[in-house]
Amino acid sequence: MKERVGLLKYMQHEPAPKGEMTSGKTEEIEEGSEEDDEEEENGEEEIEIEFEGLPYFCPENYDPGLVLSVEYDGKNNLAFARLYDPKNKRIFCWYDNTNHHPYCYTDIDEEKLKSNKKLVTHEGFLGFEKIEKYDLLSDKPVKMTKIVANDPLSVGGKSNSIREILPKAWEARIRYHNNFIFDKDLIPGLFYRIEKGNLIQTPSQIPSLIKKEMETILGKEPEFKDVLNEFLPLFLTPVPDIKRAAVDIEVYSPIRDRIPDSTTAENQVIAVSLISNENESTVFVLRRQDVEAGDWPKGFPEDVRIEYFDNEAQMLTKVFKAMSNYPIILTFNGDNFDLRYLYNRAIRLAIKKEEIPIILTNEFAYMTTSIHIDLYRFFHNRSIQVYAFSDRYKEETLDAISKAILNVGKAKLDKSIHELSLLNLSYYCWWDSYVTLNLTQFDDNLVMKLIILLMRVSRLSMEDLTRQGVSSWIKNLFYYEHRRRNYLIPIPADINQIKGMSETKAIIKDKKFRGAIVVEPEAGVHFNVAVLDFASLYPSIIKEYNLSYETVRCPHPECRTNIVPETKHWVCKKRKGITSLIIGFLRDTRVKWFKPKSKDHSLKVEERTWNSIVERALKVYLNASYGVFGNEPFPFYCLPVAESTAAIGRYAIQRVITKAKSLGMNVIYGDTDSVFIKNPPEKAINELINWSKQEIRIDLEIDSRYRYVCLSERKKNYLGVFKDGSVNIKGLTGKKRNTPQFAQKAFLQMVETLSRVESMEDFDKAKKEIQEVAKSCYNKIKNKEFSLEEFAFHVQISKPLNSYVKTTPQHVKAARQLSKNGKAFKPGDKISFVKVRGKDGVRPIELANKEDIDTDKYKEYLKTTFEQVLDALGVSFDSIVGITKLETWI
């Protein structure tokens, strides 16, 4: 083995591929198979996806394009970027020509390392470099040795990788392509051009007026200036409309309710639709014996092209060619189904691997010719669901999402797929692609813009961004912020060891620390209520109280007096914490700039829309910024940080309540960051707000004003009627999605009645009306006048049916009855069932009879639904329905 120790002489590479290449080879990659069992430390479980000699266009010079991804090419052992050329609407590619290599750090010095035979003779070992980094945990500079390797797998991912040889390795679990992004200061989602083979960022045209204005508003805090310059281009560079197409496949399946197995791909692909945002719609259809083409279906656009095939392999080959024309391929569940099925089916049909532009890993499906976005994954992401789309869709099926967002429903199939005429099949297949594409087009391409913005802020490739969760986005952002400041990225175990555990006791069993306060509500009807709340409480706390993994329990003795309430944790007074800085900056940018600018009607609509997208993107990071520190897989996991955030939150609201009372105000409820105040004098409100700013250093705002609020004695349950008569309902059973329709409807009628109430006197009339509603509903239950659908509860299963071992909840009982008939269930599926007398006490709606309905259970349920509101009115349900003590419920 050649000695390669000493001054680093990096190996020379084969020249990067030039021009159009078509002889690519793709292979299924085994992922980290050797160590999947034991990933003791947090971080990068997946190894690099190795793209091998892809059919890319790699020009010497090229006009600016948007970086869509940075990846690693295993065959050429090089990082490469895929860029989108908006003029010619195609992907071009740049291969690393900077001689960048994978590496990690050790604290062992070079001389000692030289004698480590295992290391220096490692086949991927290239050499050492002396490096100085800044270690935030000790608040001191540290000398490290950089160990440079030939390829990512030599650093980590195999049992004999360099990181396994070293007693301790820093930054060895960051995936190479991300490392490359950080080191080259590449920002995915921004424009770069190729000049004489070099990748050069195109400066963004930021209007100087806007820049100045933002600097005045956000630059008040000197430490933000540098961050602002870093982020301005990300926030203000326009996003082009990217050429893309959605794909959906239909597979022959003789059995209904059975999802075809994408691994074995046993059945024929009978139709594939490819619908682009450039008005190109094609459905590829396989002719089958005894199946008619049929008539052109109603509602099926006439410009959709139908291409018939007699041979399935030929069809797939054509499909692959067509797909390759699009820089972005969209699917709904393509990772698990469509692309996986296509690949495995193509192999089964003996299509040559190099003609299949798909690469499969255990979890994902990538395209060699395009970027594949699986929209199911993106919309499945809780942060996207809750914060970007305000919880508008509750189920993550294409149907539910498109219904909630696009307001289009899918036509129900009255036949099985295999019974449809070819044209009806085409229509059916087209529809899914059409809707999938539309999910990226509505509101002026909102979703694409959101994805690009999130990519920029996270420094993640489009493929990674759309597949990973918010914790990963924040992780990557923090990694980058460390790297650009030359801070050593800490080892999770070190943070844990130095910072220790939490000190507070959670109220809920098995939780790691105490969370927020919920004020005991004062049950009753309260007129004229103002709700004050802290504007993004936790991010504000992180910013104002300098919370970060290195500043909480910092190494300086002189900071130990700066104690977090209710804990023994102290916070650094000498150094601004990195996460406090970044989160603080994002918070201020959202609150002081993008949020007001998204509502500023002096701006053009497009500008306003853009500001609102940025605002929503920022919200996603901010809302998760506290939670990640209490989440163990997060590599900056630090319980004292999460715990301190919550503790300061309790302190803040507690002090506001005390102050409000001292100002003579009546606090009737509060939750985490809000206080409900009855009949507040305006002067006192202003005083409280000013006091909070001075004393707590967090903005308290008027969130809403209610004409009246109904509080029951239950926390997190109330009904409020705003001054304008609109209604806000929280937590009440009548609003929950698992509640049967009959109860929801009756509840809604009660709410409607209440919304018309203007004064205490109106309640008498309202009570009468509610009485009618309740009575009639009660009687309809008694006489079983509702349909089975209206009686049905709808509950999701959260895990595979057979893993309910501790108890068997009712919905699982119902599902098991159905699975006896061969129906399959997967997590996320919704089960509709009714309560019946006898046996299990429940029946799935499919197997139920009206006669079996257990009316007592339903009467009971109606009672709870109504009582949550009637409680507040001081009326008992029994009295309202007019049943006597004799005629009780059971």
Next chain:
DNA sequence: GCGGACTGCTTACCT
């Protein structure tokens, strides 16, 4: 063997 008190499991919600 039965019923009530209790605990734990599960889902859906709130901030």
Next chain:
DNA sequence: ACAGGTAAGCAGTCCGCG
């Protein structure tokens, strides 16, 4: 694979009573 706090209904267990 962001956190903890709350409500509700049911499943399952324990214990005392007869």
